[in-house]
Amino acid sequence: MKRVFAPERLDVVAFAAEAASLSADDPVPNYPRLVQELALPTPGAVVHWKAVGEQRTGALGKAEPWMHLVAEATVPLVCQRCLAPVDTLVASDRWFRFVADEATADAQDDESGEDLLVVSRDFDLHALVEDELLMEIPVMPVHEVCPAPLQLSSSDEDFNAAEEAKPNPFAVLGALRSGKPEEGK
Ligand SMILES: [Zn+2]
Numbered sequence: 001m002k003r004v005f006a007p008e009r010l011d012v013v014a015f016a017a018e019a020a021s022l023s024a025d026d027p028v029p030n031y032p033r034l035v036q037e038l039a040l041p042t043p044g045a046v047v048h049w050k051a052v053g054e055q056r057t058g059a060l061g062k063a064e065p066w067m068h069l070v071a072e073a074t075v076p077l078v079c080q081r082c083l084a085p086v087d088t089l090v091a092s093d094r095w096f097r098f099v100a101d102e103a104t105a106d107a108q109d110d111e112s113g114e115d116l117l118v119v120s121r122d123f124d125l126h127a128l129v130e131d132e133l134l135m136e137i138p139v140m141p142v143h144e145v146c147p148a149p150l151q152l153s154s155s156d157e158d159f160n161a162a163e164e165a166k167p168n169p170f171a172v173l174g175a176l177r178s179g180k181p182e183e184g185k
Pocket of ligand 1 (some may be wrong): 003084
């Protein structure tokens with residue numbers, strides 16, 4: 001019988017040794033740290049991911065567990081030009097090699113093209129999928145062409161008031177970093 005692997009507590013060594021694979025279409029709300037980055041709640045959106053294990057022989061002739069992970073989701077981010085939601089494809093495609101411990105990972109990190117993770121019998125693949133997607137979120141998501149304001153009758157004053165009511169999150173961050181409230185330029 002084929003062994004069943006659980007994405008929340010993955011036996012990484014066995015997963016690689018059996019060249020097993022796992023995949024799922026998870027609802028975006030199952031990824032709370034990703035949800036925090038979104039412009040809108042997205043109950044219908046899905047995170048599609050697939051992980052494939054592979055055992056390779058390392059430099060010292062020892063078996064090394066590897067994993068290829070692809071993950072993607074199309075999610076509404078806040079456009080940094082107009083502040084309206086902009087549907088954005090967030091996608092990751094990466095190889096990981098599992099090493100014995102944190103010290104080995106630190107020591108080999110610079111010389112490795114792949115990403116290094118610490119081997120585990122109950123590895124949280126779900127958390128890794130979320131980490132990868134968070135890393136791929138663009139710093140400045142923008143529409144290719146921003147939609148025109150919906151209320152065509154609204155005056156420039158209304159539009160400016162709306163802009164001021166929704167500060168750019170990066171401006172807010174800058175103000176926090178500098179330790180003083182944002183001042184009008
Ligand atoms: Zn826009």
